[in-house]
Amino acid sequence: MAATRPIRVLVAKPGLDGHDRGAKVIARALRDAGMEVIYTGIRQTPEMIVEAAIQEDVDAILLSILSGAHMALFPRIMELLKQNGVTDVLVAAGGILPDEDIPAIKAMGIKGCFGPGTPVEQIIQFVRENIHPERLQVEV
């Protein structure tokens, strides 16, 4: 039973850009890979994203951002997760993320960064392989 439960993923767009085609493509691809995907819609504050992640008890959060505000928004999201004691959730990001920012993004605890042109299979595999192992142990 433990092995077959669907992975739950939150796909969220922090910040003010309204371009969510990429997020929708990813959400759809993860769904077709058998995951339960909660899509929050555009223009989410860090507070909204963390709150949704808590209530939905997701295994992973995928952040999509194209506005360039990632260095302001990502640290806030990671800080709020920590404040709320959410330490077992995989966080990854996609969109327009300049190469020079990637080391800093990864240092925040965001495990994966995916730019334009990334094959969706790669993201699916990344999510499957990086879910926190304790989350998949569902024995009570």
Next chain:
Amino acid sequence: MQNQNQNLIERLLSGDRRALARMVTLIENGVPGIRDCLAELHRHAGRAHIIGITGSPGVGKSTLVTRLTREFRQRERRVAVIAVDPTSPFSGGALLGDRIRMMELAGDPGVFIRSMASRGSLGGLSAATRDVVRAMDAAGYDPILIETVGTGQAEVEIMRAAHSVMVVCAPGLGDEVQALKAGILEIADLFVVSKKDKPGANQTAAELAMLLSLAPDRRTAAWRIPIVLTSALKGEGIDQLVEALERHRRFLEDSGLLRQRAQRQIRSEIEALIVQKVLQHLEEEVSPGEWQRLLSEISERARDPYSVARELEERLGLPR
């Protein structure tokens, strides 16, 4: 492990939202030992008004749930929402998008929203919905709003999960009201005609009123099913709708129907638990290879489904 459970339950009861969220996950996944947790939660539940919201796709269920939640919040109630969306029968995945329309509720600590995939269950809910309701109830949320999958005519399962069932119709959907005649019409405790700012809303309401007057069943004698027109866009009709829901709750309490409904629901839950157990035994008793052999024999007409079922029933120790 037992202690860990107890700890989770205590945190849930004290209002910790992360504990509730985790409990919901455990319930959804049907983990071993969850029945003991649920038994404990059952003792603390039973206070919430459980409201079902159903209707065709696109009639505005999620938007209405958002407005209703806001209205209940103004009345200082803590509201939980379960939004069910369909699981793909092909991939087993699901895209749960109801939160998009509930965005304005974000940041309110008195609101707990959980998206659930139907996970193969028919009838507009997920098999775990009732147990999730139980956990939210124990956590002190009242009311609990359940938004079903939007399918239309066969989602009568909500009747077995909610105290008050609200059927939402929108104007301009052609002969929708006619299609409502069977099934869904009979499960409604309240009708909502949404999008009253659009042309045709009054006509839809009139058609509904006529259908109700044509088919007075025994329930309508004691409870006159209200038809409430709402406009989520303009924020109209929402307070009347909450009033109607509160009236229905009082009616259920005063007439003794609340207890009766709850008992009927619990009976069907017990039945479902037993069926689940029997199916589990069957899975242990009959190997995939044996299934294959039996099914081949049946397709070749060497055997028939009825005698095979009887044989398996005997092996499971069920009486003839």
